[in-house]
Amino acid sequence: EPAAGSDEIKVGLLHSLSGTMAISEVTVRDAELLAIEEINKAGGVLGKKLVPVVEDGASDWPTFAEKATKLIRQDKVATVFGGWTSASRKAMLPVFERYKALLWYPVQYEGLESSPYIFYTGATTNQQIIPGLDYLKEQGKKRVFLVGSDYVFPRTANKIIKAYAAANGMEILGEEYTPLGHTEYSTLVNKVVQARPDAVFNTLNGDSNVAFFKQLKSAGAASAENMPVLSVSIAEEEVTGIGVDNIAGQPVAWNYYQTTDTPANAAFVKAYKAKYGSGKVTSDPMEAGYNAVYLWAEAVKKAGSTEVEPVRKAAPGIALERPEGLVTIDGETQHMYKTARIGIVQPDGLIKQVWDSGKPIKPDPYLKGYPWAAGLSAGQ
Amino acid sequence: MTAFVNQLPIGLSIGAVLLLIALGLTFTFGQMGVINMAHGEFIMAGAYTAFLLGDLVLALPVAFLVAGLMGLVLERAAIRHFYGRPLDTLLLTWGVSLVLQQLARDLFGAPNVQVPAPSWLTGGVGILPYNRLFIMGLAVAGVVAVWAYLTRTGLGRRTQAVVQNRQLAATSGIDTGRVDMLTFFIGSALAGVAGVALTLIGPVGPALGTYYIVDAFLVVVAGGLGQLRGAVLAAIGLGLLNSYAEFWSDASLAKVVVLAVVIAFLQVRPQGLFVLRSRALT
């Protein structure tokens, strides 16, 4: 066990390295390791080297809680970068609050949350889902079918979508959930096809996306032109597994693509490929994880300490040029200002941006700025 | 109405998938009494074979061999110590399945991979795409082959003899070890074939096997152990049930309904659809 000597700072990386979520989370960990390596190469933080302590959440929420406890109490890490699913975050939240430790969570999620001990570097709903809906509306897609995995993110997202639809003259033709890991979509495809929606809003997660798109494509009835499927959980990494043929031309909503044109991104993509192989792609959650390390390091520098409270105090207002553009920490919610982007999956498997919000959007996890969403965050 | 009618062929095609994944189990589970939880990983091996070859048709025979050989190794290395203890094989093979999943993760990476579907499989008839028809055809072919093997060859008979009375089989001149190997080879090989077919409709990744294993065993249980016609009817029945239950409710509830129906069904036919009764007490 590496002792935290005077010239080292231990940080925890807690992602699923086994189980169903490993597909996505391993790459986020890799991006975080890259950031740590880069920071160390540049002299570390406060003159000390960062030492990553990697733990496996094993796609199992209670394990996330246990490993988080271990990182905090046993390894006494300065902070933890970790999680992907909302379930894992919900499981870790009480642990971080109980021990007053810090978690950096890198994935887009359903909002309606802000813990003083969590920094959210992925998008909240007003930075991804609502822009996605705006995009559909702009395209004249008014009749929408909702398809999602059966857990908290899709269900909450769909609640927001329905409220949005009610306020914006959209019609929701159906709302279907399938268990995580579900792979038989013929019935669902039949339902979708029969409903003849203008568009599908897809919040399926993980392997189900592969089955869904393959089976939708071979049913032949839907094409990206007459019935686009807008996805919010499919990034570059997932496209290969789905098969480009099955998803090319479909829209996705994120804050970052590998093709995003910033100098910081050029460097990030280059460094990532150099470290992990030229065939590898980068994606939004990876970039958010990569950012998280830099943002924390910046806060530590500013605070002059790795202690939790000074870092929290120092964090608000920190703004860095990141691969996705300017990212600023919002002190009130501990979420980030992020630029929303709609992209289209290209035949080469990359995603080309077709729309962006022009500037970073202020995070609004409780959608306080949207009158139609008033009922959603009641009780918070 | 169209949607409703469409569910019929959809149910049949779900049944065909179930049948294809359960077919190998009628060998390993039905004939040998081995509850092979690694069956799903043999399916996965078939799928990755298709990925490596990049050609579905070529992959069918190769996956048959690859998965079959994996089964053979498993049988020789471990399972043969467990005959007569079927419930223990369940746990053993589950351990094997964990290791194989992790192995796949290390060999091929955690993300899913893509197997290109041959161009002649694009398109379809009505609601049924050609790839579904292909799977149905494969399932039918598999059933016929298994049926012929079990009832038309001496090997099939020897397989049954070994399971039913191992010691007597040995003293009747049957090389029980060879029969075990062969049976397990075929059962696993069929999983490989199923894996190739599944690349047409599902994800190809390390967790592939886990998605199908519970359903596959339900089919075998509902059909009656080792009963080919039982497995066929159970697969079709469960496929249709699944299709209509999901049509009227949702995918989650459909799964629960399927299970409830299987339990209810076992109230009427405790040993599954078809059962060979024996006078012997257990």
Place this chain on the structure above:
Amino acid sequence: MIRAHLPFATVAVIALVAAPLLLEPFRLGLLAKYLCYAIVALGIGLAWGQGGMLTLGQGVFFGLGGYSMAMYLKLTEAGGGLPDFMVWSGVESLPALWAPFASPVFALGMAVAGPALLAVLLGTLVFRQRVRGAYFAILTQALAAAMVILLVGQQGLSGGTNGMTNFFELFGQDLAQDSTQRGLYLVVACVLGGLYLATRQLVHSRYGRLLVAVRDGEDRVRFLGYDPALVKTVTFAISAGMAGLAGALFVPVVGIISPALLGVVPSLELVVAVAVGGRHALAGAVLGAVVMGYAKTAFSEQFADGWLYLQGALFILVMTLAPKGIVGIAGRLRRARTP
């Protein structure tokens, strides 16, 4: 007499005195978790090792117990309001199902009685029809799968995939305090010890012999004038009740209950643990749960990337080389030493 109880007494002293003194709070918490699993394992040892019912759905009972306790904890914490997850799931008033769980007596009672009743129901259905062996195993496995889907689908009632977490206090004690956690550990250890003694008594009684007879020759038992379905159902219910109690203890110890804890995989892991420890001896079941729990933690900490290999390999090795599990190896060694 004294010699017969010596091993148990030694273990009891280590567990009740040495462990709380020597282990850091985090490790003691982990040990408490393993001991909760050991209670489930004890039930599996009874149902499977003795009674031959390979139950692959024990997580369901564990979960029912856990959810009962979690509902109580959530309600005390909400103090008349709605639990947090209901708020973000859009539930507006407390579901009727939840109301009685505000009472700790009801919640604890249900944690044990609920699983036992479900077991009686299932047992009556399947055992009367003489469904057994692999059929029973696969049915219970499907039950676990279905239960997870149901829980996940009922997000407003159950917290969905997330399950329930964020518990603050139990009977007025702050769960974040190390002293509370130490107290919980002692409670778990005592419950396990008591159940172990009771189960051992049962196994060595006539009932235990009958159970073995049912396992090895259910049909023949009928001709001795017993109803095997009744014997099996009662045993299954006892083991389900134990799993439920374990679940109820688990929740304040670990601080979360979620469908991931009661599905096919955790249920299988528990059975595997029993097999590794040695299913024919109750001590084996308990030992197996602790060893496998520890191995999982240790392997995954040391080798975050490849620990599944080690877990799988450990398990395959024990199963193939020592079909009677760790207890079997120990027994063989002892016999080798005493000529």
Place this chain on the structure above:
Amino acid sequence: MLELRDVQVVFDGFRALDGVDLTVPEGELRFLIGPNGAGKTTLIDVITGLTRPAAGSVRFEGYDLVGRKEHQIVRLGVGRTFQTSVVFEELTVIENLDLAASFRRPLWSLARRRRGVSEAVEQALARTGLEELAERSAGVLSHGQRQWLEIGMLLAQRPRLLLLDEPVAGMSKDERERTGELLTQIADEHTVIVVEHDMEFLRRHASKVSVLHEGKVLVEGSVDEVSADPRVQEVYLGRRPSDVVGERP
């Protein structure tokens, strides 16, 4: 006491029992013989609830046995042994016997440990000569020893009607002798039905014999009457009834 009327059993179209009428009064030792496949075991199966008759009635001490579960029939006082003996291999001989003797106790009372050996078990041990093997597990018994244990379990159950399916098959001469005496003794107070093929054994111990053939009772009578019957000779005894296997070791 036991009365079977027109009992029929059909398996996939095959009539294993084709209208059996049989009355066995209290305290009788009745032997049942007949060709292999005549339906003797099936008859016992029907009485004990293992096989459900397609038609006919089975009455025992006024109770209708048809449709009752196996264990309920045992609780009415009907016990049996099996042609292929089935004992609990992991339990010791004593434990096997004790289980057989304890079925009338309420289930909860079984949760106590067995202390010592009950009278019924002791008697069964003595009568079967299994004392020496008492603490051995039944799994190590040889074929013949298992036969004895089966008989012991039947005795320990203390039924009023005992049905024995080829109890002396595979036993040595002395043991057959002992079994015969035992059965005669038991029949004083109980009703006993024994299926056997050993004619010498019958000659020594049987008073009344029923011959079953193709699912029907062919003849009933004393051993001599029955073995003199040409039909019995034809279908069962064979051409050399005089020197038919008699001597045993």
Place this chain on the structure above:
Amino acid sequence: MLSVSGLESGYGRARVLFGVSLEVGPGQLVCVMGRNGVGKTTLLNTVMGVLPATAGTVMFDGRDVTRLKPHERVRLGMGYVPQGHQCFPQLSVLGNLLVAVEAAKQPKEVIDEALEIFPALRPLLKRSAGHLSGGQQQQLAMARALVTKPRLLILDEPTEGIQPSIILEIEAAIERLHASGPAVLLVEQYLDIALRLADTFVILDGGHVVRTGAAEELHREDVRRLLAV
């Protein structure tokens, strides 16, 4: 033909056979006798390789077969009818016979020959063997061994549970069979049959051979005395 010397075997730590030796010459019929539990079945199982021998050797046709698997011994010409009317319960009667025929690579016609000896089986050919009565199963077991055309036939209480008339048939069949060449190793409780058939006796007690000799040398009363408890 078969030569067993110093054979020891048992179950786990329990030894049952203590140095058993016996010879079966070509065309000879040797009858093993002994009370219940003396180790007769254990002896036959060890000779067939079902149980491993812990010491001693089994020679067949001058070849050491002690370490061979059961099926290899069958292929060398040993046929076995185990005790307790065993069968493959879910195969038909015909299936049971075919399995044995195929394993021994015999022509299908041998089945007809076997059915001549056991005509009662003919109407039952399609029935599942598990459904047969005990006696029918025992007849099937005999037939199954016969169709492999063994050169040494090993029988463990073949007449148990069989009706008197068929016992006579079996006796005649064994007599005929062994007259036509094959040697026979027989365990039998029916002394009459044993005395009529056997060329040589081997009497076991407590896992030891206590007496062995040609039929002429042994008198009925001697045998009886040796077998008494």
